[in-house]
Protein backbone atom coordinates (compact mmCIF):
# COMPACT_ATOMS: atom_id res chain seq x y z
CA UNK A 318 0.00 0.00 0.00
CA UNK A 319 1.27 3.44 -0.93
CA UNK A 320 2.35 5.57 1.97
CA UNK A 321 1.06 9.06 2.49
CA UNK A 322 1.69 11.55 5.29
CA UNK A 323 -1.02 13.22 7.31
CA UNK A 324 -0.08 16.43 5.58
CA UNK A 325 -0.42 14.68 2.23
CA UNK A 326 -3.97 13.67 3.07
CA UNK A 327 -4.74 17.22 4.20
CA UNK A 328 -3.44 18.51 0.90
CA UNK A 329 -5.67 16.05 -0.96
CA UNK A 330 -8.67 17.20 1.07
CA UNK A 331 -7.90 20.81 0.15
CA UNK A 332 -7.50 19.78 -3.47
CA UNK A 333 -10.92 18.15 -3.27
CA UNK A 334 -12.45 21.28 -1.78
CA UNK A 335 -11.18 23.29 -4.72
CA UNK A 336 -12.24 20.59 -7.20
CA UNK A 337 -15.78 20.46 -5.77
CA UNK A 338 -16.11 24.23 -6.07
CA UNK A 339 -14.73 24.14 -9.61
CA UNK A 340 -17.26 21.47 -10.63
CA UNK A 341 -20.10 23.39 -8.99
CA UNK A 342 -19.14 26.71 -10.58
CA UNK A 343 -18.63 25.14 -14.00
CA UNK A 344 -22.13 23.64 -13.78
CA UNK A 345 -23.63 27.00 -12.81
CA UNK A 346 -21.74 28.83 -15.56
CA UNK A 347 -22.66 26.13 -18.07
CA UNK A 348 -26.34 26.68 -17.30
CA UNK A 349 -25.85 30.44 -17.69
CA UNK A 350 -24.23 29.89 -21.08
CA UNK A 351 -27.12 27.64 -22.15
CA UNK A 352 -29.62 30.28 -21.04
CA UNK A 353 -27.80 32.91 -23.08
CA UNK A 354 -27.77 30.66 -26.14
CA UNK A 355 -31.48 29.97 -25.69
CA UNK A 356 -32.23 33.70 -25.59
CA UNK A 357 -30.12 34.34 -28.70
CA UNK A 358 -31.90 31.53 -30.53
CA UNK A 359 -35.27 33.02 -29.62
CA UNK A 360 -34.24 36.40 -31.02
CA UNK A 361 -32.81 34.80 -34.15
CA UNK A 362 -36.01 32.86 -34.76
CA UNK A 363 -38.01 36.06 -34.48
CA UNK A 364 -35.52 37.84 -36.74
CA UNK A 365 -35.89 35.13 -39.38
CA UNK A 366 -39.67 35.50 -39.34
CA UNK A 367 -39.22 39.25 -39.80
CA UNK A 368 -36.87 38.67 -42.74
CA UNK A 369 -39.50 36.41 -44.35
CA UNK A 370 -42.07 39.17 -44.04
CA UNK A 371 -39.64 41.67 -45.58
CA UNK A 372 -39.07 39.27 -48.47
CA UNK A 373 -42.83 39.08 -48.99
CA UNK A 374 -42.99 42.86 -49.06
CA UNK A 375 -40.23 43.02 -51.67
CA UNK A 376 -42.04 40.58 -53.97
CA UNK A 377 -45.28 42.44 -53.38
CA UNK A 378 -43.58 45.71 -54.38
CA UNK A 379 -42.04 44.07 -57.43
CA UNK A 380 -45.44 42.72 -58.50
CA UNK A 381 -46.95 46.22 -58.24
CA UNK A 382 -44.13 47.70 -60.30
CA UNK A 383 -44.59 45.01 -62.98
CA UNK A 384 -48.28 45.79 -63.34
CA UNK A 385 -47.65 49.53 -63.37
CA UNK A 386 -45.11 49.02 -66.14
CA UNK A 387 -47.56 46.94 -68.11
CA UNK A 388 -50.25 49.59 -67.69
CA UNK A 389 -47.76 52.14 -69.03
CA UNK A 390 -47.11 49.97 -72.09
CA UNK A 391 -50.81 49.53 -72.76
CA UNK A 392 -51.30 53.27 -72.30
CA UNK A 393 -48.62 54.02 -74.88
CA UNK A 394 -50.33 51.65 -77.29
CA UNK A 395 -53.65 53.46 -76.82
CA UNK A 396 -51.98 56.83 -77.49
CA UNK A 397 -50.31 55.52 -80.64
CA UNK A 398 -53.54 53.96 -81.91
CA UNK A 399 -55.34 57.22 -81.29
CA UNK A 400 -52.70 59.10 -83.28
CA UNK A 401 -53.04 56.65 -86.15
CA UNK A 402 -56.82 57.01 -85.99
CA UNK A 403 -56.50 60.63 -87.02
CA UNK A 404 -54.60 59.67 -90.15
CA UNK A 405 -56.49 56.63 -91.43
CA UNK A 406 -57.91 56.72 -94.90
CA UNK A 407 -60.25 53.73 -95.08
CA UNK A 408 -63.17 52.74 -92.96
CA UNK A 409 -61.76 49.25 -92.58
CA UNK A 410 -58.55 50.61 -91.12
CA UNK A 411 -60.57 52.91 -88.87
CA UNK A 412 -62.66 50.04 -87.52
CA UNK A 413 -59.56 47.95 -86.94
CA UNK A 414 -57.79 50.66 -84.97
CA UNK A 415 -60.94 51.42 -83.01
CA UNK A 416 -61.15 47.79 -81.95
CA UNK A 417 -57.46 47.87 -81.01
CA UNK A 418 -58.02 50.91 -78.80
CA UNK A 419 -61.04 49.25 -77.28
CA UNK A 420 -59.14 46.02 -76.55
CA UNK A 421 -56.29 47.93 -74.98
CA UNK A 422 -58.65 49.94 -72.82
CA UNK A 423 -60.23 46.73 -71.58
CA UNK A 424 -56.79 45.33 -70.88
CA UNK A 425 -55.89 48.50 -68.98
CA UNK A 426 -59.06 48.27 -66.89
CA UNK A 427 -58.28 44.68 -65.99
CA UNK A 428 -54.72 45.60 -65.07
CA UNK A 429 -55.85 48.49 -62.92
CA UNK A 430 -58.23 46.23 -61.03
CA UNK A 431 -55.41 43.77 -60.54
CA UNK A 432 -53.11 46.57 -59.39
CA UNK A 433 -55.60 47.63 -56.73
CA UNK A 434 -55.58 44.12 -55.32
CA UNK A 435 -51.80 44.03 -55.32
CA UNK A 436 -51.58 47.47 -53.71
CA UNK A 437 -53.96 46.30 -51.04
CA UNK A 438 -51.80 43.23 -50.46
CA UNK A 439 -48.68 45.40 -50.36
CA UNK A 440 -50.21 47.69 -47.78
CA UNK A 441 -51.14 44.75 -45.57
CA UNK A 442 -47.65 43.32 -45.83
CA UNK A 443 -46.19 46.74 -45.09
CA UNK A 444 -48.07 47.05 -41.81
CA UNK A 445 -47.17 43.44 -40.95
CA UNK A 446 -43.49 44.24 -41.48
CA UNK A 447 -43.75 47.39 -39.44
CA UNK A 448 -45.55 45.62 -36.60
CA UNK A 449 -43.09 42.77 -36.67
CA UNK A 450 -40.13 45.16 -36.75
CA UNK A 451 -41.40 47.00 -33.69
CA UNK A 452 -41.94 43.70 -31.84
CA UNK A 453 -38.48 42.58 -32.86
CA UNK A 454 -36.89 45.79 -31.57
CA UNK A 455 -38.68 45.39 -28.26
CA UNK A 456 -37.68 41.75 -27.96
CA UNK A 457 -34.09 42.60 -28.89
CA UNK A 458 -33.86 45.24 -26.16
CA UNK A 459 -35.46 42.87 -23.68
CA UNK A 460 -33.19 39.95 -24.53
CA UNK A 461 -30.07 42.10 -24.52
CA UNK A 462 -31.00 43.43 -21.09
CA UNK A 463 -31.63 39.89 -19.84
CA UNK A 464 -28.31 38.71 -21.20
CA UNK A 465 -26.51 41.63 -19.61
CA UNK A 466 -28.17 40.82 -16.30
CA UNK A 467 -27.16 37.15 -16.56
CA UNK A 468 -23.63 38.22 -17.49
CA UNK A 469 -23.44 40.52 -14.48
CA UNK A 470 -24.67 37.83 -12.13
CA UNK A 471 -22.14 35.30 -13.37
CA UNK A 472 -19.16 37.65 -13.08
CA UNK A 473 -18.69 36.75 -9.41
CA UNK A 474 -18.91 33.05 -10.21
CA UNK A 475 -16.36 33.39 -12.97
CA UNK A 476 -13.95 35.22 -10.66
CA UNK A 477 -14.47 32.55 -8.04
CA UNK A 478 -13.81 29.84 -10.60
CA UNK A 479 -10.52 31.51 -11.56
CA UNK A 480 -9.59 31.70 -7.91
CA UNK A 481 -10.25 28.00 -7.31
CA UNK A 482 -8.45 27.01 -10.50
CA UNK A 483 -5.47 28.99 -9.27
CA UNK A 484 -5.71 27.38 -5.86
CA UNK A 485 -5.90 23.93 -7.41
CA UNK A 486 -2.86 24.72 -9.50
CA UNK A 487 -0.92 25.87 -6.43
CA UNK A 488 -1.86 22.76 -4.47
CA UNK A 489 -0.87 20.62 -7.43
CA UNK A 490 2.66 22.05 -7.30
CA UNK A 491 3.13 20.61 -3.80
CA UNK A 492 1.71 17.24 -4.67
CA UNK A 493 3.39 14.22 -6.17
CA UNK A 494 2.68 14.06 -9.91
CA UNK A 495 1.43 10.46 -9.81
CA UNK A 496 -0.88 11.33 -6.90
CA UNK A 497 -2.18 14.33 -8.84
CA UNK A 498 -2.83 12.10 -11.85
CA UNK A 499 -4.59 9.56 -9.67
CA UNK A 500 -6.72 12.33 -8.20
CA UNK A 501 -7.66 13.61 -11.67
CA UNK A 502 -8.52 10.10 -12.85
CA UNK A 503 -10.74 9.31 -9.87
CA UNK A 504 -12.37 12.73 -10.04
CA UNK A 505 -13.24 12.20 -13.68
CA UNK A 506 -14.83 8.85 -12.90
CA UNK A 507 -16.82 10.24 -9.99
CA UNK A 508 -18.21 13.59 -11.16
CA UNK A 509 -15.53 15.62 -9.42
CA UNK A 510 -15.49 13.80 -6.11
CA UNK A 511 -12.18 12.00 -5.65
CA UNK A 512 -11.43 12.35 -1.95
CA UNK A 513 -14.04 11.48 0.62
CA UNK A 514 -14.25 10.91 4.33
CA UNK A 515 -15.34 7.69 5.99
CA UNK A 516 -17.72 7.59 8.91
CA UNK A 517 -18.82 4.53 10.84
CA UNK A 518 -17.31 2.20 8.26
CA UNK A 519 -19.32 3.87 5.48
CA UNK A 520 -17.77 5.61 2.47
CA UNK A 521 -19.49 8.98 2.13
CA UNK A 522 -18.97 8.88 -1.63
CA UNK A 523 -20.89 5.72 -2.51
CA UNK A 524 -22.47 5.05 0.90
CA UNK A 525 -21.30 1.45 0.94
CA UNK A 526 -19.76 -0.26 3.92
CA UNK A 527 -16.03 -0.72 3.81
CA UNK A 528 -14.34 -3.74 5.41
CA UNK A 529 -13.58 -3.18 9.13
CA UNK A 530 -9.86 -3.84 8.64
CA UNK A 531 -9.68 -1.18 5.94
CA UNK A 532 -11.62 1.22 8.16
CA UNK A 533 -9.05 0.74 10.91
CA UNK A 534 -6.28 1.47 8.45
CA UNK A 535 -7.99 4.66 7.22
CA UNK A 536 -8.40 5.77 10.83
CA UNK A 537 -4.78 5.02 11.57
CA UNK A 538 -3.64 7.07 8.59
CA UNK A 539 -0.32 6.92 6.87
CA UNK A 540 -1.39 5.00 3.78
CA UNK A 541 -3.31 5.91 0.68
CA UNK A 542 -6.50 3.87 0.81
CA UNK A 543 -9.21 3.85 -1.81
CA UNK A 544 -12.80 2.71 -1.50
CA UNK A 545 -13.19 -0.84 -2.88
CA UNK A 546 -16.57 0.13 -4.38
CA UNK A 547 -16.08 3.59 -5.93
CA UNK A 548 -12.27 3.93 -5.94
CA UNK A 549 -12.35 7.27 -4.14
CA UNK A 550 -9.46 8.14 -1.86
CA UNK A 551 -10.60 7.73 1.72
CA UNK A 552 -9.73 9.77 4.79
CA UNK A 553 -10.94 9.85 8.32
CA UNK A 554 -11.78 12.87 10.46
CA UNK A 555 -12.45 12.27 14.12
CA UNK A 556 -15.67 14.11 14.88
Ligand SMILES: [Zn+2]
Pocket residue numbers: 520521522523524525544545546547548549
Ligand atom coordinates in the same frame (compact mmCIF):
# COMPACT_ATOMS: atom_id res chain seq x y z
ZN1 LIG B 1 -17.01 4.49 -2.00
